[in-house]
Amino acid sequence: MPVAQVxxxxxxxxxxxxxxxxxxxxxxxxxxxxxxxxxxxRKVKNLVGGIDEWAERIDPEMxxx
Numbered sequence: 001m002p003v004a005q006v007x008x009x010x011x012x013x014x015x016x017x018x019x020x021x022x023x024x025x026x027x028x029x030x031x032x033x034x035x036x037x038x039x040x041x042r043k044v045k046n047l048v049g050g051i052d053e054w055a056e057r058i059d060p061e062m063x064x065x
Contacts, residue, residue, distance in 0.1 A: 003032045010039065018043040024065070026050035 001009055003023055013019065019041065021029040026049045033046035047054060055062040 003028045006032050007035065010036070013041070015041050015043070018045075020045050020047055022047035022050055022054075024050050025052055 001012070003021065006013075006021075013036075019036070021033045021036070021044060023029040026047060029050060030046045030048075033044055036044045049057075051062075052064065055064050
């Protein structure tokens with residue numbers, strides 16, 4: 001689900017699920033992670049640094065955009 005749609009589609013998510021929120025740099029996903037925590041989600045995490053950092057540290061062969 002695109003991070004911009006999370007507030008309007010939050011009813012599609014379950015507080016019982018583990019959720020990892022990510023975006024390109026980690027900034028937008030951090031905001032959404034905080035939003036979800038504020039409304040009661042406890043098993044939500046942000047991918048710090050986003051896909052860019054993941055590609056650099058974990059999967060250097062991953063295409064970057």
